[in-house]
Amino acid sequence: MTKSSVRSFPEIALSSVYIGISLGALALAAALSEQVHLTETGIGINYPQWVPAWFRQGWFLAWPDITAIKPRATGQGGLVYYLITPKESAHLLPMRVAGFAQMTRMIETQTGLKMATVKPLAQVWMYSILLGFSLLLALIDIWILWAGH
Template identity: 45%
Template sequence: MNNSPLIFPISPLIKITLLNLYFALTIPLPFLAKLKSIDFPLGLLIFLLILGSIVLMMVLSERVTVSDEGIKVGYPQWVSWLWRKGWSLSWQEIDTLKMRTTGQGGMVYYFVTKSRDKAYLLPMRVAGFNRMVQEVQLKTNIDTTDIRPLAQPWMYIFLLVFTFFLWLVDIWTISAIFTNI
């Protein structure tokens, strides 16, 4: 028996990609607002952009904890007092994993409880997803050999590469603003 719980945070590739995309999309806004003399307080805009980045970091701090007792999806202490509480299931409550297709054609899986009154989404964007699914199989005896993550790493790498090009456009835009002032 493993006494220490296993913690699976959101994949670093996903965190880095989404944070980079957020900053690449928002950093030029104060410069553009100043250039175009938009009637919106610049300090408030910067505050809202910083607040947005904090909220994004809070969302990306979600993690899955697998222990001998069960599985829990939640947030660290610095987020949980303010954010969603998440969910937890004991291994005895879990009856099966049910597959559902998404609107985009992907597949997601839900833990279905033995009472059949609730279903809980299996987190699929965690680092160590395959290890987490193996632990679920060990603890529940549910066959998980066909379960794959919803988003493959190449999708986030692709988005990260295009975010890099967006950064280049941002640098060009901001430098153009400074040379025209």
């Protein structure tokens, strides 16, 4: 075995960091690729075909199957809402979607449930700030990896 074919520990560790960042970015993209579909027949959550079913599964509820909406407190002090069916199955109402007010109006129209108190979990400006800080942290991570190499 020649010296050039043996990789040092820092090279292996750096490779592991790159692989970890790549896998994390892929998992994050998969988790954030949720698509909400509102139709005349019901509401559903789907994911693109490249997201494996074992990672994220979609669902669909027909409007007549939705009998109630129940709030639940989160660990951070917010409220999330579940759509309840006659069989007592609960499906989390998508809370972070563009057109949230339009979605809740359609649910109210189609099911007759009162949605006036249902508010989005967080406002768009909050996500803009989080995105800005996340990008800043990513740039710092890239700089550290580049400067340390």
